Amino acid sequence: MPAGRDAAQLREYDFSDEDFQRVRRLVQARIGIALADSKRELVYGRLSRRLRALGLHGFDAYLQLVESGDPHELQQFCNAITTNLTAFFREQHHFRFLAEQLFPALERNNADSRRIRIWSAGCSSGEEPYSIAMVVLETLGHLRGWDIRILATDIDTSMLRQARRGLYGGDRLEKLDSARLLRWFEPTQAAQQYRVREEVRSLIVFKPLNLVGLWPMRGPFDVILCRNVVIYFDRETQRQIFSRMARLQNPGDHLILGHSESLLDVSTQYRLAGQTIYRRRPDGSGR
Ligand SMILES: C[S@@+](CC[C@H](N)C(=O)[O-])C[C@H]1O[C@@H](n2cnc3c(N)ncnc32)[C@H](O)[C@@H]1O
DSSP states (O other): HHHHHHHHHOOOOOOOHHHOOOOOOOHHHHHOOOGGGHHHHHHHHHHHHHHHHTOOOOOHHHHHHHHHHHEEEHHHHHHHHHHOOOOTTHHHHHHHHHIIIIIHHHHHHHHTTOOOEEEEEEOTTTTTHHHHHHHHHHHTTTTSOOOOEEEEESSSSSHHHHHTTTTEEEEGGGTOHHHHHHHHHHSSSTTOOOOOOOOHTTTTEEEETTTOOOOOOOOOOOOEEEEEGGGGGGGGHHHHHHHHHHTTSSSOOOEEOOOOOTTTTTTTSEEETTTEEEOOOOOOOOO
16 A cells, blocks of 8 residues: 555545645745755655644634635644754854854955944754854854854744743754853753853844845845745746845845755856855856
8 A cells, every 4th residue: 555545544634636736835935945855755644633623623624714815824834834853063164164264254355334234044953043043153252342243043943932932952962062052051950951142142033034035134134044944936936036135235245055956047146156055246247
């Protein structure tokens, strides 16, 4: 018997092709993600938890609620659909680039304004912006009177809550080297749980932001990290997002993507400058 039928027989709720198509349309329109067929069981599992929590008996009633634009349920829907895998210092080479090249260059180039702006777009539970903040302090901590800020945004409000708390348990910290753990975290009452120190936290502002919605900020950002976020977005959505990011950056500013992402056929406003590291071209410079 095919695995799909096995799964369908074990389901608590009916989940028809039409239900899955409705979910797909909602996800595409509200989040930007183009859900593959292979995600059907995953989606069923995540959304059936919402049906249970709401005491609903079927997907039709649930999808009507989300389609009606009910703000609370729409947010829960987005939280349930997104995948939030992240880690401290994930893709180490990007943090080496920040420490060894970009931040020293910004110290020289921004000496007049003494201002640095960084955006972590799709920050999940906070490990990415906290890693950036640690590197800022390690590299630029000697600077006095500079205005350095990291904006960290995500569509998923439950992840942002975790991120703001700044509390991480043993396994989340496994790959962090012990010198950084000692320097930038403090133990809490709970065994194996550490809190990011205030000095690190104070560099970051966490805000909800949907990359396919309105962006209230004006920039410019010296560097944007948008890593492992647009990977499931269709090309057109990616084009729009990177064109909007380009408007928030000056020529020469940096954009950093995740390991399996690329701007090939997506944007000509950036040129490749390293391993998934891009630089904003001057306007009208073409390829
Ligand atoms: C796999 S995590 C990547 C986290 C981090 N950037 C990293 O590389 O470790 C992707 C994040 O993008 C967020 N995301 C997905 N779609 C989004 C959207 N339309 N707007 C804002 N954030 C979104 C998800 O909620 C999730 O937290």
